[in-house]
Amino acid sequence: MEFDLRNAINAISDVVQNRPPPLREFDQIYMKVADMVIQAEYVARVFNEKDVVFVGDGDGIALSAAHLKAQGVIGYGPSSITLLDFDERIVNSVQRFGEKLQAKVKISAELYNVADPLPAKHFGAYDGFHINPPWGASNGGQSVRAFFERGSEATRDRSLAIVVIADDPDLPWTQEVLRDTQVGAIELGYVVAEMLPQLHLYHLDDAPDLRSCSCLFRRIDSTCMAAESLPLTSARLANFYGKSSPLRYRYIRERVSLNPDKEPEQLYLLDALEVKNA
Template identity: 80%
Template sequence: MEFDLRKAINAISDVVQNRPAPIREFDQIYMKVADMVIQAEYVARVFDNKDVVFVGDGDGIALSTAHLKAQNVINYGPNSIAVLDFDERIVNSVRRFGEKLYPKIEVSAYLYNVAEALPPEHFCAYDAFHINPPWGASNGGESVIAFFERGSQATKDKSLGIVVIADDPDLPWTQEVLRDTQSRAIELGYVVSEMLPQLHSYHLDDAPDLRSCSCLLRRIDPNRMESTSKPLDLERLENFYGKNSPLRFRYVRERATLNPGRESDQLYILEKLEVNNEQQD
């Protein structure tokens, strides 16, 4: 890993300036800049020449990875990146920034909520996925597993996946969620290829020392791939973003202001999730 650190940090700062303000109620807790550099370089290296989908990306790792490559800070990285996120502010910011990176790398973004079935155009469409979901302290890791399943459904038979997840040996719940996520990964045909423990820190006031790991998984058994994508069952939506904080909104809708260049000043509207009969059954 050799690159100009100053150029890398300056590139990542462009992304940080572009991303919208986090909404804490939806567990949008952003990674610190130095750790974004580390994660973006790692993603670029392990996903080199691949078509990659990010299922959720408030941190901005997708754009960070793309920007490092487009700015020639590194000479490797994905062929293309697609971001699926329920926050229209994030989707629009990715689209605007991504236009500047073309044709060095193709970046796209789409509105999508993991509570709903994965749209057919994204099913088995990518070579690799990346997730940094709500960490599941209050729901036994169901939020992590839901995002993992969507990433798995979006990728091909010989796919890779990166899961960013809480990792603190002194907090039993983080180790239990990590265990259960790996168990579900095995059920879907994956093995852990590499583990970078306690790698990232976050702007998290109530737990400033809580870190996350980066877990690289490789699918070795395509026979365990899911053939369909279905909405999440209602019970899996409970405590999705924390205790007594269920997943009940479909989208965060952007409300434009007179100063669209400053994402942190933008307001938003919440669009409620419609529950269908299949989820109620």
């Protein structure tokens, strides 16, 4: 991994500037910039010349990998990136930014919630998937499993998967979810190909030292591929975003502003300058 660090950080800062504020109630907690550089380069390298789907991407790793390639910071990356996210703010921000990168990387984004069956046009359409789902501290990892299943449904035989989840040896729940994720992956026909432990930090005030790992999975058994995509059961929606915080909204909608290049006026007040005549 050799590239100009200054150019890489500047490129990632473009993506950070573009993404909407995180909504903690939906477990949107953003990765720190230096770790975004590391993850984006890794994604670009693993998925080089591949068609990849991101099932959710509040952090902006999809755009980061594409932007690093488009800016010439790295000479590799996915051929195409598709983002499926339930947050219209994120979908729109990716579409706007992605228009500038189309010459180098084809990027598309659309609304989708993992509670719903995967749309037929995405079923088995990609070479790999990337997820950084709600980490499942309060639901036994069911939120991770849901995102993994959707990614698996969206990919072809012998696909690759990058899964970002909590990894802290001092927090037993993170290790239990990590274990159960690997067990679930085996049931879906995947094996662990590589693991980068305790790799990322987040803007998380109540747990600033909590890290996540990046796990690379490789599908080796096509007989485990799903024949169809089904909605999540009501039981799997419980505690999806944390204790007593179920998945109950299909989409987050963006408020349309008449001045899209300015901060929404409901976020600030203005005191007029009183000018006295001379």
